[in-house]
Amino acid sequence: MSFRKEPPHTHGNIAKSAVVLVNLGTPDAPTRRALRRYLKEFLSDRRVVEIPRAVWWFILTFIILPFRSGKSAAKYKLIWMREGSPLRVHTQKQAALLDTMLEERGHHAVKVAYAMRYGSPALPQVLDQLKAEGCDRIAILPAYPQYSGTTTGSIWDAVFAHYAQVRNVPELRLVKHYHDHDGYIDALRDSVLEYWENHGRGDKLVMSFHGVPKRTLLLGDPYHCECHKTARLLAERLRLGPTDYVVTFQSRFGRAEWLQPYTAGTVAQLAREGARRVDVLCPGFTSDCLETLEEINMEVRREFEAAGGQDYHYIPCLNETPAWIAGMAEIAEQHLIGWPTMMSPSQRDAEKRDADTGRERALQLGA
Ligand SMILES: C=CC1=C(C)c2cc3[nH]c(cc4nc(cc5[nH]c(cc1n2)c(C)c5CCC(=O)O)C(CCC(=O)O)=C4C)c(C)c3C=C
Numbered sequence: 001m002s003f004r005k006e007p008p009h010t011h012g013n014i015a016k017s018a019v020v021l022v023n024l025g026t027p028d029a030p031t032r033r034a035l036r037r038y039l040k041e042f043l044s045d046r047r048v049v050e051i052p053r054a055v056w057w058f059i060l061t062f063i064i065l066p067f068r069s070g071k072s073a074a075k076y077k078l079i080w081m082r083e084g085s086p087l088r089v090h091t092q093k094q095a096a097l098l099d100t101m102l103e104e105r106g107h108h109a110v111k112v113a114y115a116m117r118y119g120s121p122a123l124p125q126v127l128d129q130l131k132a133e134g135c136d137r138i139a140i141l142p143a144y145p146q147y148s149g150t151t152t153g154s155i156w157d158a159v160f161a162h163y164a165q166v167r168n169v170p171e172l173r174l175v176k177h178y179h180d181h182d183g184y185i186d187a188l189r190d191s192v193l194e195y196w197e198n199h200g201r202g203d204k205l206v207m208s209f210h211g212v213p214k215r216t217l218l219l220g221d222p223y224h225c226e227c228h229k230t231a232r233l234l235a236e237r238l239r240l241g242p243t244d245y246v247v248t249f250q251s252r253f254g255r256a257e258w259l260q261p262y263t264a265g266t267v268a269q270l271a272r273e274g275a276r277r278v279d280v281l282c283p284g285f286t287s288d289c290l291e292t293l294e295e296i297n298m299e300v301r302r303e304f305e306a307a308g309g310q311d312y313h314y315i316p317c318l319n320e321t322p323a324w325i326a327g328m329a330e331i332a333e334q335h336l337i338g339w340p341t342m343m344s345p346s347q348r349d350a351e352k353r354d355a356d357t358g359r360e361r362a363l364q365l366g367a
Pocket residue numbers: 024025026027047048049068072085087144148150151210211212213251253284285288289290291
């Protein structure tokens with residue numbers, strides 16, 4: 001096996017640190033063609049669909065891609081923003097704001113980049129670019145607060161697969177999860193309280209998380225428990241009683257059983273039981289995306305109204321809210337400990353002078 005082309009090693013380089021905010025990925029355009037490319041990459045990941053490869057290849061190629069690409073493109077068209085897909089727009093803005101926030105907190109020597117697990121900007125390209133810029137310390141921050149093998153585990157696969165081809169591998173830190181981190185829970189609490197202050201409050205708060213097949217829970221994936229812990233902590237912070245909120249799972253894909261209760265069925269049931277108003281929050285998504293803006297704010301709203309519900313409120317994701325940017329900075333800081341992130345430009349110059357002296361010494365020694 002050959003390795004990727006490595007920039008020549010030079011003595012005296014000051015290693016820079018970087019945080020890479022990694023999200024799922026999204027199509028480049030709301031078109032059938034772009035959806036086909038995106039879904040093919042996403043759904044070919046054996047972390048995402050765990051059925052025998054040959055069987056799945058057949059189903060994906062001849063059933064899912066031909067039928068789903070067009071249907072999904074139509075859904076993306078409904079939520080597409082002037083600047084592009086909401087998921088990418090928010091992730092990009094979050095990364096830029098996190099960069100500024102870390103700078104304000106004194107971390108002058110950290111760069112923040114963003115990447116996608118599927119689609120663009122592709123994680124391997126971003127990691128290559130950071131290497132070219134001299135970043136030799138990389139912290140990977142997934143956009144998923146709760147760990148699941150299907151999401152965070154898959155990001156690790158991509159990171160390891162990339163560095164398996166690299167000779168000079170940077171120092172790495174991987175943020176596994178922050179489902180119970182104060183910075184995240186407090187940001188969620190603030191966003192719900194602000195929403196209630198501006199729009200009043202419903203009979204029930206529905207906390208809807210993206211689902212996964214139930215089988216993954218039975219096989220040891222901690223995702224379900226982490227979602228429930230997030231919900232419990234948020235409910236405590238909001239001083240909710242056990243009947244004031246419900247935890248549900250959305251976005252079922254395929255025919256197998258997924259984590260229950262399902263969001264759409266629960267919301268319709270609440271309407272039938274006489275709830276006039278529900279407020280729906282998606283705490284597992286840190287950026288608004290297809291699954292929140294179309295599925296929750298459009299499809300599930302219709303189900304609630306069809307079942308006799310009157311007043312349906314969707315509470316937006318954390319997106320670029322200042323509390324969440326501060327929360328992300330706290331999470332990042334905890335994982336940057338021990339790295340020289342606070343070096344000021346003058347300290348960097350001094351360090352460089354020392355390093356240059358070291359280089360001269362190395363040259364004398366013939367290194
Ligand atoms: C938040 C965590 C997520 C988990 C866990 C997750 C698991 C998972 N998803 C699918 C299938 C699809 N998901 C799709 C979109 C999508 N999924 C997440 C997040 C999680 N997925 C996000 C943020 C998005 C939105 C992306 C965007 O562009 O806005 C889609 C594509 C959309 C569609 O065609 O409906 C599919 C398909 C599986 C199978 C799975 C776990 C096994």
